[in-house]
Amino acid sequence: MRYEAPRTLADATGMLASCQGTARVLAGGTDLLVALRSGLVEPELVVDIKRIPGMADIVAEDGGWRVGAAVPGAALGHHDGVCRAWPGVVEAVELIGSTQIQGRATMVGNLCNASPAADSVPAMMAAGALARIAGPDGTERDVPVGDVAIGPGVTSLAPGELVASIFLPETPARSGDAYLRLIPRTEMDIAVVGAAVSLTLDEGGCCTAAKVVLGAVGPRALVVEDGAAAILGTTLDDEALAALERVASAAARPIDDKRGTVPYRRKVAGVLARRAAHIASRRAGEKS
Amino acid sequence: MSLQHVTTTVNGDATEFLCDAAETLLDALRDRLGLTGSKEGCASGDCGACSVMLDGRLVCSCLVLAAEADGREVETIEGMAGTGELHPLQTKFLELGALQCGICTPGFLVAAKALLDENPDPDETEVRYWLAGNLCRCTGYDKIIRAVLETAADLREE
């Protein structure tokens, strides 16, 4: 294995593109090093992107925030602007692992690891986040976060491409987001179910925009269009929340595995969607 | 296999070593530098026994490539005590019997120090969540949490 720590994005994408064997990008390394140690991957090349200027920066852009690919969770959690704008995204990122993991793990890494149970991905999708993908010939393209991880361990990135940053858009007035997950312990577990809700209220407290995204109940994070429909035009009263719970449960496509059963995941997907919507609406109300 | 040359700072001392590209910082600390105070309990970031500070951030050294330490500052348990004097956390752990077998103790101490450096007045819940990545199988955490809370209180008095 070769280790490289390029100083420019072009060098990084160039190295990835010219590598004949398996190449891996190293940001926080909290997934990659586990895979290396277990022999799950035996890459020919590891490209550490943390020495590229700007990669660890969070910058304001068009009323939103651009978060570099090497920003660890701990840094995101300390950023007042992002915390104010997208508390659901931040809480999702902060749920990834321990304090130690937070010192390293990045939102982009969580995305590109493409685990169906990734905590930050449903939250980013609910936020309408865009991934900026850098290519080997200096190209850049922006794609919705939901189009990056397309199956367990599989991304849509072409050889030589890497995700350089995430853009979290400007939040409209009276909007809020939230992410909840179910784990057996209080920390250190992989989500058995995750649910993210982002919504906007009008002055009367009526929901005018909503996104509901579930994690760990399908091969990739699952957008529940019916869930959004269930709360749109409502004040998130009990009836609307009950409807959201029902459709979220119905939309879930879980599997049985060591972390949970199909009926369990299905039921809890609805419970968490309802609870997350409740929190998101409270946050939206507080921001009026 | 060609080795990687790493120039770094460990516990304030300029240090150089050679390592494999795939080698972890934990392995380099233990096997190349003889700093065996950082322990391998899992090699997957789940137990925290290998906790060190990397450029002022708490990390699991099993999840850092040794090569990444080039040009950076590493602090380990071996650097925690001053010359001839234990850190107040170390003293408090001894005073309260906050260790049994002691294998997790270095990781807990490094992590607890990072907490108190960042938050001098944590409540019990904050201490428990901050230390959730440090597994202890002996103590049930009770005396560890008390030791951290009491040390924080002592340091605030000073």
Added chain:
Amino acid sequence: MELEFTTRTTFDKVGTRPPRPDGTDKVTGRALYGADLAGADMLVGKVLRSPHAHARILAIDTSRAEALTGVKAVVTRDDFPHIGPEGTVKGEVEESVWDVARNVMARDKALYEGHAVAAVAATSTAVARQALKLIDITWQVLPHVTDVDEAMRSDAPLVHEDMITAGMDPVPEEPSNIAEYRKVEMGDIEAGFAAADVIAEQSFRTEAAHQGYIEPHACVASASEDGLAELWCCTQGHFSVRDMCANILGMDLASLRVTSSEIGGGFGGKTTVFLEPVALLLSRKSGRPVKMTMSRDEVFRASGPTSSTSITARIGATRDGRITACDATLRYQGGAFPGSPVGIGAVCGMAPYDCPNVVLHCYDVVVNRPKAAAYRAPGAPMAAFAIESLLDDIARKLDIDPVELRLKNAVKEGSSSVYGPTFGPIGFEECLETARDHPSLEAVPGPNQARGIAAGFWPNFGGQTSVTVNVNTDGTVLVSLGTPDIGGSRASMCLMAAEELQIPYERVKAIIADTSALGHNDTTGGSRVTHSAGLATIEASRKVIDIMKRRAAATWDIDVDAVVWDQGCVRPSGANAGDHEPLTFDAIAAMASATGGPIAGHAEINAEGAGASFAVHVCDLEVDPETGRVTILRYLAVQDAGKAIHPDYVEGQYQGGVTQGIGWALNEEYIYGSDGVLQNPGFLDYRIPVASDLPMIDTVIVEVPNPGHPYGVRGVGETPIVPPLAAVANAVSRAIGRRMTETPMSPPRILAAIDGTS
């Protein structure tokens, strides 16, 4: 000299909480554990493990691995000497040498996924890993069984084709996976149930739990050309390691010296050998020192766990709450080899209660899982889970407070125990009363919250122990122990020596000596060390006092009967003995050379008189009715320590045992796929409790002195893990209004119980 004593009740040093002598090294990172030793020219050893749950090994070809540059030795089954099936060797309990040997390296079959089949020693970890991939094994995959109930069926795949159940009458003609059947019986069970007004009956299952010590197994072996060898390893019993390795490898005991490193947790799991004989063979074959460490997944796949169980039990009681009868069938799998702790577990379940009519049917079953190792109170938590759950059901049926029900039936001094002996002074009633009156019980559970109560028992062990107390010429004292210190026992020994010698605690230090320095010591296990090594330390200290009296008497030229030991000094016993200034401990130590040479006391004993320890636990928790998640709100552990030598470490044992029990109750389990492969061999999915999962754990140390120890000590380490499974289950069951009968009580399982779909 036989130690004669009356149990003391007043102390200067015992019962205080000084810092431990090994503490500073442990908070600074200096302390050396199993993997921390490095030597010149040292090779790295790695093990190749079976990917199959059950497979015949038709051929092993190591030639490609041996040809790899940097590989210095490869060993397989062919490198081990032949041994017969008859020998036994003592770890925590007596084990078959042949079984331990076959567990260390598979012979004709791999019996579980993770079973060692070959090992290499190479110049680096990377080379060793690469070499493992170059070992070619021809497998014949066989059907497997991992579930204890399925393994007992007559059509189950046979783990050992020739195993005939022991203890059956008549002897079965067909082989099976039932290694042994044992029946424990007293009274008239039918009459007992006939006298009952209420009967509670239920089937229970517990999944296997791993000891979960944070330090993986590790050792360094160095064998020399003259047949001698040295071994450094993390173990609960280096004398047992020596005996096992020597037996497996055909060495004599004097040729192998074993040093125990600091040990990073064991809980019973480090009472046998895994890597050690392999490392010795690799070292012998390569001519170089070999270091071996297990990765975390190897720890889960190949070491440790305790039994999974299936228990059916029935308890009858009269209307006023007197237990009249208990019958139970207990099925414990011991992994791929006989020796599950079903027998001791079964009796521990009923031991707290004075029940005249008992029948316990005990089945020791083999399956395609790793060989079960001792785990803290081996076998007892599962039996207590069943018994204490049924008692809670009886309490509810009779509308009696669960503590009062237990008080009505509690064993006391003079009660006959279900396992034979009549109890001496014991503290069960005191524990129950203390729990009942504890202020934490004033909290009133809110919605979705409930309280669970359960009791626990462990008999505690004694055993062979050898201790030397050396007095230095400056008056400091060194205690050499042969029982690895797993949780602060050196501090307790220093306290007991200081108490006996009447010198400051700070003047006493303790070490764990290697196998060449002391007589035999049984393993640290069965909660025996503070009792047994304490007894030996006290006896050795008294010998020191005896020598000091003789030295002083000789100095004064008076008879030894004319001097007394008082306040750390020797003084004349009275005016008739002459007018001599008292000689202090330090003064006599300083004149050792002039008065006859070094002063040392030693004791070699086979300790008896271990006193049983009872506990009562109270758990308050909350269940999220929509997700089945449990939050522990409060926990109280009350337990009889006899006499707490160092209360910090007694409380620590209670808190640690409780936490392990909570983990087992709620989330810890071995999860096997249909292929017989362990699916969760890591701390990510084998979920031991983390700091944020728990509240502070309240403890009360009850002290009913054990007359079998001069200070009244009872072992305390094991009992605290016995009640939590049932305490948690009783609380969850009360919170959701349905009886939980299986561990782990994970969120999906609890939600299914709530929804009635389980």
